[in-house]
Amino acid sequence: MSFHARNIHVSYGHHQALAGVSLHAKAGEVTAIVGPNGSGKSTLLGAMTATLPYEGEVSLNGRSVAGQKPWELAAQRAVLPQASKLAFPFTVIEVVQIGLHAGTAGAQTDVPMHALARVGLSHYAHRNFQDLSGGEAQRVMLARVLAQVWAPVQAGTPRWLLLDEPVSSLDIAHQLQVIDIARDFAARGGGVIAVMHDLNLTALFADKVAILAAGKCLAVGTPTEVLQDDILSRTYGCTLRVCAPPGDERPYILPHAASA
């Protein structure tokens, strides 16, 4: 079971955002996509979720994504966008329930409450979503996404979470909580694809890391293989020192002064 993008090209007008990127993510694993701003990470997720027109081939659990109906796809994968906004003053629990659109019986189940509890916000259920802080709103959106694929994963079928910068506005405790949720999801057989900026967190929770830069995939592999001084310095154009503790501990990265 896998989420497979082959040779993806995406152009916005004359600007080519992706030039032949491939990504192979396996169920049961957390796959992280890292890279500088504007390198095409969100664009890659957009292609994989059929949100953008793209050239190339995307297949989900062995079936091509193109031509599948929105509700068929929604039953297999949930997507957390980089930024969310809400047009009307829905409460938090209502927002989470909206995510259950695909499962028709969903609104009557307690899945939304469980999902909210999972992100530590069950006491926020009846607050107005539009009043939340940035981080709180992001966690509610994560709960919404979890609710969408919750039931099937519990039943043991591999489903997918596609997360675009799920921890970008969270405090450290909640960053770890999200990582815990993602690991747990993968441990139950689901697949997670997450766009990340924090390399240390990425090293901590990813099974596989893909590095994008300027619309191309520079490297793919385990965190230890990919997170190397030279690769990172080349990707980001600044000096980064990767420290690899002895044994099979995960590497960690220290920033240095800006000039290379």
Added chain:
Amino acid sequence: MVAISQTGLPPKTRYAKVRSLHWVLICALVVCAGLSLQIGATDVQFTTILFKAASGQVLSPAEQVVFFDIRLPRLVMGCLVGAALAVSGAAMQGLFRNPLADPGIVGVGAGAGLGAIVAIVLGACLPLWIQEVTGNQLVPVAAFLAGWGSTLLLYRVSTRNGRTSVATMLLAGIALGALAGAISGILVYVADDRQLRDLTFWGLGSLAGASWAKIVAAGPMIFLSIAVASYLGRGLNGLALGEATAEHIGIDVQRLKSIAILTVAGATGAAVAVSGGIGFIGIVVPHLLRLATGPDHRTLLINAALVGAILLILADVIARVVIAPAELPIGIVTAVLGAPVFLWILLKRRGLVEL
């Protein structure tokens, strides 16, 4: 690790509570309908008629005419038009993801009105077979087509990459309204006397011309639009999260938008065709309902239909009594009551600067 509080309680949402509200509203509608039948320029009273009917007495010809040919069609048309305007407002706000989108404000009403005017003035020039096919539906159908065209155009102009710009929407609405007004102005010169009377009465918005013929003409399209709209609730809720997210949670966004646009055009077009430009129902009713019961479109759309009908009936009663025995065009009443509410909405609206 952060402690996870497990409440174990089932999620109690507003939805469950609000779902039963429509029974209350239906009762309120019946009461208002009674009031509307009771009050009028002549002293024919609904209660007397009910009493006579119950005791098997014959109604006088005057009573028959006042009741069956004036008050009853007026009541039915008020219900239909009020429901249609409120539902099309709610659906359009859901579609544009903006509480300020209202067919009357963004020019769809004006567009539909232009369609109706064209049909009134130029309808007789159409080939005979078209006139035969459309019959008395010609004006509502023309209003619907023009309303559909303007909604479509408006959506195209104001939405880029799945984002709707409110500023563009309102400005495009002004342009549409001005264009429709200009073309209508030209047509006024072509119109004969009878048509001219139709047109002037009609620009103000009124239920005074209510007749069974008009109800037969507009009723089916309004019923159909409201019935379809009541199935859009889930989709419009999803759309509140943006087009991309709506697609991700399994909504066929393209189809949803097409159906919503057709619904808005159908309800607005039919309402405008029979009653002219009655404003503010489409924005005030959904807004008050959202304040009272939350923005869930699954209940909002149906409750809006009921509240719209109630409000328009009441406005009509006011229109008939304030300067009795003459009467005000109802559009004046809804504007006097609705415009301040609209300004208040603008004042209260969060994120006004983001416009």
